Amino acid sequence: MAEVKFRHVDEEKWHEVRALRDKKADRRMSVNEKWLEFTPKFLTLHAKWDPGMMIHKHGHNGDHVLYVLEGEMMCGDVRCTKGMHITLEHGAAFGPFIAGAEGVELFEVMIGDPRSWAADPEGFEKLLAERDVEKLPNPPIDLPDWLEDTRST
Numbered sequence: 001m002a003e004v005k006f007r008h009v010d011e012e013k014w015h016e017v018r019a020l021r022d023k024k025a026d027r028r029m030s031v032n033e034k035w036l037e038f039t040p041k042f043l044t045l046h047a048k049w050d051p052g053m054m055i056h057k058h059g060h061n062g063d064h065v066l067y068v069l070e071g072e073m074m075c076g077d078v079r080c081t082k083g084m085h086i087t088l089e090h091g092a093a094f095g096p097f098i099a100g101a102e103g104v105e106l107f108e109v110m111i112g113d114p115r116s117w118a119a120d121p122e123g124f125e126k127l128l129a130e131r132d133v134e135k136l137p138n139p140p141i142d143l144p145d146w147l148e149d150t151r152s153t
Contacts, residue, residue, distance in 0.1 A: 007036050009046050017151075019136040020128075022052060028136070029053040029099075038144055043114040047106040049073065049099040054133065056124035057095035062112030064088040071104035073097050080104075093119035096127055115150050 012034040020029045029050040036044045049071075057076070066086040073080050075097055080086065088094050090112075118124075128135065138151045 005037070009034055009036065012036060012046075014048075015141050016139040017141055018053070018055060019139055020054060021134050021136055023132045023134060029133075030139075031055065040146060041112070043108075043110040045108050047108060049097075049104045049106075051099055051101050051103045052131075052133075053097075053099040053103070054124075054127065054131070055095060055097040056118055057093055057120040058116040058118055059091065059093040060088060060110060060114060060116050061090070062110055062114065063090050064111070064114075065109045067107045069105040069107055071102045072100035073104040074100075095119070096124055113147075115147070 014032045014034055016030050016032050018031040021027070022029055029052055031047060031049050031053055033048075034046045036046065046069075065088070068080050068082050068084040070082055072082070075086060075094055086094070138149075141149065143149055
């Protein structure tokens with residue numbers, strides 16, 4: 001039966017979903033997310049990326065929308081600042097992403113299967129090397145029982 005649900009972001013827990021290490025600054029960089037709704041139909045989340053955090057060029061197994069709430073990031077060659085809306089249609093790829101000097105805060109909606117696929121692993125390895133950054137193992141996350149963790153890079 002259809003229902004109305006209310007959740008407040010302040011009442012949700014953070015999930016660290018990606019991590020890198022900046023070797024020059026000897027610091028960990030992460031993406032943290034609060035999942036506001038997570039069903040087989042869609043995922044909505046609030047994300048915070050540490051300054052300089054990077055995510056490889058990738059696509060998703062469904063449509064994906066991002067909205068920049070605070071800060072900025074690069075998405076490929078496009079500078080995305082507060083108020084930027086990005087639509088990724090199913091089958092398309094975007095990135096790589098690089099969070100700005102103050103990090104970036106996003107609201108995201110993913111329709112259907114939210115898992116991603118890598119689009120340019122070699123290009124990301126080159127970017128990491130250029131910036132003297134190393135990939136760290138994916139942090140463990142508590143996904144719903146009906147969804148397998150398929151994260152790779």
